Amino acid sequence: MTDSKVIVAIRGGGLTRTDADALVERCVAAGATRVQVNISDDQVSGAMRIDELDPPISAVVSFWAPEPDLVLAVLDDELDGPTAGWEVSARAPLDPELPADGTRIEALANIAFLRRPDELDHAEWRRRWIEDHTQVAIDTQATFGYVQNIVERPLTENTPPVAAIVEELFPMAAISDIHAFYGSGGDQLELERRMTLMLESVARFGADRHLDVIPTSRYDFDPSRSRT
DSSP states (O other): OOOOOEEEEESOOOOHHHHHHHHHHHHHHTTEEEEEEEOEEEEEEEEEEEEEEEESSEEEEEEESHHHHOOOOOHHOOOOOOOEEEEEEEEEOOOOOOOOOEEEEEEEEEEEEEEEOSSOOOOHHIIIIIIIIHHHHHHHHOOOOEEEEEEEEEEEEEEEEEEEEEEEOOOOOTTTTTTHHHHHTTHHHHHHHHHHHHHHHHHTTTEEEEHOEEEEEEEOHHHEEEEO
């Protein structure tokens, strides 16, 4: 049976790094083959954040499992506050080798929840995002990790509408240095050029409005890779 990837947004608060190990153990026991935990914590508190949802997203748990409902039941039992889960199909234009033993990834890990504007049908929205925008994002930012998750279906009740979820890894310096975020090397004209290209590109598929952008610390748990 093929693993499905599921992304669960935790809203309001409650999940800490201290809680993550026990939560991951229960997820693995329920059939998860890999778990990724992203927590909006003090280490990234200075980064830009955009909240569309209320209560806002405080953490994100992603997992891969052949039977997602079993793992979702664990999360529902373990987590306080509202959660929202989506099954996604993922593509990774930038996919670096990362630690998988639960240590913190040395990065600002941004997660963006995108919504498709009403004026674009799904096919055109996806074309503008995947075909037109992907390379622009890579060329104008200092990302070294970039995953595009297209939502296939919601898995929880009263799930907010989300069309896609983007995961990006930036250098830690990007938290407080806009040149480090855009990779412009301190050149103001280059920064403005990159920002203009990026903002024009996201506007074409509606990612300039009605989105959530959550700065996080990321922890990966993959038992098959972390064994010694």
